[in-house]
Amino acid sequence: MKNFNGKILFLDRSDINTDEIIPAKYLTELTKEALKPYCLEDLKLDSFDSKKDLAEKTAIVTRENFGCGSSREHAPWALEENGINIVIATNFARIFRQNMFNNGMMAIELPAEQIDEIFKKFAGTDATLAVDFDKSEIKISNNKDSFTTNYTLGLFYSDLVKVGGWIDYVDTKY
């Protein structure tokens, strides 16, 4: 399984689209590695600096409809190349969510109230995420607060995460 633990990048906006995650002009790259420097380059978010703010982060917490727009799997790949294998949001665009799990990455949906609470407590601080996959539990903490909750994946998505994605899953099944 991929690593889901570590420092959190907070993106306090809804409808962050795949063009913002990786602009189309980089879709001419033939390797995933080449996408690394351009991740979130066009994100429309005040005072966000992709070069600085992505450093050492391993998880994203954001709002609604993350990953809307294009079907480009370059979006999760660009995140993965930067060490981010998990995004926690109120909800996701369908294709982006499937692309995450198809790569053995996680797209976790939590109720808007919980996302609100996480932003209130941890945004702007050095917060870290710890995932207990067997218990379907996430724990977010910083030096003064912590927040624990359960998430629901279902058997299919859990299996995709365990085997590392759809290609390996399909190999054993169809």
Added chain:
Amino acid sequence: MGKTVAEKIFDAHRIDRPQEGIEVLSIDAVFCHEITTPIAINDLVSRGKDRVFDNTKIKAVIDHVTPAKDSKTAEQGKTIREWAKRQNIKDFFDIGKNGVCHAIFPEHGFARPGYTIIMGDSHTCTHGAFCAFAAGVGTTDLEVGILKGVCAFKSPETIKINITGKLQSGVFAKDVILEVIRQLTTNGATDCVIEFTGEVVDAMSMESRLTLSNMAVEAGATSGICYPDMTTVEYLWPFIQDEFKTKEEALASYKQWLPDADATYKKVMNIDVTNLEPLATFGYKPDQVKTIKELEGTRLDQIYIGSCTNGRIEDLRVAAKVLEGNKLSPDVRGILAPATPKVYSQALAEGIIKIFMDAGFCVTNPTCGACLGMSNGVLASGEVCAATTNRNFNGRMGKGGTIHLMSPASAAASAIAGKITNSKLYKG
């Protein structure tokens, strides 16, 4: 319990249910283009699985950047070209025969009622206009589709949108879908299929239905479906005449996919479009929609007419009607990208290309190009474009650029004015 269109198609294609609410379907057609397919091809090669599940069910095109603009895009073209040859994919559209995927594949009759279709492109929902379940997917889903002919989806919930009334002159399918997206918002239909129905859709040509279905994904929808009728059959007839004795027989067969009267919908929306005005987007989300009147006078630098949304012959005819005898404002530049070679040829034969050129437009070859800021009309920072495309995302047509989505009629009217203006200039 009655079934929706998508439920009927799922029933006919289900091969597995790995958990409650997840269904693995067999796929009737896998569409491929040169941006999202090469990484899948290279991965298959590296896994020692360079093969395809059925070479007759795979259709491929080079459309996003064509002709190649640099070494990288040339490499992408080469990868898919050599693969198509190696795998004996007969329906491969290379330069000279190529056009925007969601315009050229329908032209060749590749989308049919009851089909399951996937492509590594979010606007694959377009093909739902033929009453198919057509969904955009990522490269991994595409790779598995190519290799095994299967794909997994959540069990579909359906939103039925009943479009009634009568469109005023100067108001088109593009305005209708912008209104639908405004009401649904950008994630109002996530994980849902939309069924477009009602007298307005019944009266639409296939081209207009393709415009409607094309933007279903901008509300988050998996697929945007229109019901099959004689318009569908007439459009498909050249490709299905060996399959059916008469058009009536074809229609009777296609009607098996119509929803049951007691089908269950997540939501039913009724939209009366009689008083609908020409619309356009503002901001950077496709649900940010105002009337053209409200945006009247907005400064423009470029007009772009084309794309899988509005680059078909009907769109060009409408724009030409507005442009005829007029000149592009000196304040703006205009680009026309007919969506396919067939559209281009027809437009030439009908004198439409001349009208555009006389007005001062640059006419490019068929390509996705500027719609996603890859080539042929990328915006500079601070520039504003009136476009007949489908996404007004921040930076979509070029870093720092702004896009106002609108109909071809409104775009043509704005081209003459040099600023956003209403399409009353349309005399249809």
